[in-house]
Amino acid sequence: MTSPMTPAKARAEEGIALLVILLLLTVLLLMAFEFAFTSRTEVDMAGNYRDSTRAYYLALAAIDEAIRELAEPADFCFRDEETGEVYFARNTDPPERVDSLVDWARENRQRRGLELDGGIYSYSIRDEDGLIQINRADREGLVQLLDVLGVQIGTERDEIVDAILDWRDLDDLRGLNGAEDEFYNNLEIPYSTRGARFETPEELLMVRGITPELFYGSDSQPGLRDLITVWGNQRTPNRFTAPIPVLIATHGELEADQIRIRREDAPLTSGHGRSRREVLSSYYTILAEGQIAQNRVYRQIRAVVQVIGRGGGGAATVQVIHWDDAAAVPPRRVIP
Numbered sequence: 593m594t595s596p597m598t599p600a601k602a603r604a605e606e607g608i609a610l611l612v613i614l615l616l617l618t619v620l621l622l623m624a625f626e627f628a629f630t631s632r633t634e635v636d637m638a639g640n641y642r643d644s645t646r647a648y649y650l651a652l653a654a655i656d657e658a659i660r661e662l663a664e665p666a667d668f669c670f671r672d673e674e675t676g677e678v679y680f681a682r683n684t685d686p687p688e689r690v691d692s693l694v695d696w697a698r699e700n701r702q703r704r705g706l707e708l709d710g711g712i713y714s715y716s717i718r719d720e721d722g723l724i725q726i727n728r729a730d731r732e733g734l735v736q737l738l739d740v741l742g743v744q745i746g747t748e749r750d751e752i753v754d755a756i757l758d759w760r761d762l763d764d765l766r767g768l769n770g771a772e773d774e775f776y777n778n779l780e781i782p783y784s785t786r787g788a789r790f791e792t793p794e795e796l797l798m799v800r801g802i803t804p805e806l807f808y809g810s811d812s813q814p815g816l817r818d819l820i821t822v823w824g825n826q827r828t829p830n831r832f833t834a835p836i837p838v839l840i841a842t843h844g845e846l847e848a849d850q851i852r853i854r855r856e857d858a859p860l861t862s863g864h865g866r867s868r869r870e871v872l873s874s875y876y877t878i879l880a881e882g883q884i885a886q887n888r889v890y891r892q893i894r895a896v897v898q899v900i901g902r903g904g905g906g907a908a909t910v911q912v913i914h915w916d917d918a919a920a921v922p923p924r925r926v927i928p
Contacts, residue, residue: 650882721873722833
């Protein structure tokens, strides 16, 4: 026969049961909070993905708008010195000055803040033919380029020049101050020279002697990436769209200043005797951005295009030759 439960023992068991119930309630509350947090996070992730996708398609719309502009008939291109962008125009009689054309382009060629389906897209067009083709630059041209960038005469400049030439040549013969596979294979993370043309400007960062400071430049000094290109096959830059440091590197300071003054006139008009090839470039970079209105989510696309058959009465053909939608590469600095 069991003995009856004493009041003290009954209260103890009731206390244990209460603790167990409180513990279970705490666990259930924690599970509920975790579920709510996870759900909220998934909702936010889905919303960000949705907005990112919409922003990407807005950037695609900007690419289409830029290609449409590039395909329009034009007789020459001109550069906005404040933004570094290029615009296009037809001949007029009498010819207009470039500063008047720039004012017209800023007012009538809207490239910023264009609205579409609850979002905003923008684009810019830069001339690749107005830069130095690093794959065609000879030793003297590379020396002049580095001089403009502040690399003074001496061992450092000789090493960089020879290393660039060694990187792109087909043989394994090292220049006097250059570097071939033997040097790069002994680095902490070994690699080999390309032995061919540079495929992207950023590839220069792999060449001996080229530092991030020299490549990217600073607010007071342009970098290599601001003055060179790997696109096209032009031997000399388009004088009518080239930044002043490019003109100095390719023509010298005195002639560069004269070119700057001359290109204030519309480049291709009767009496100037300039060919269309001289004043209309073929390779351009489009930088397109899409953003959802009142949202920080945006996407960026950088495309390099080749324009074929421009200058006649009909539309030109625009071919995309390079596409980067990762937006990992910062845009070039605006150089006067």
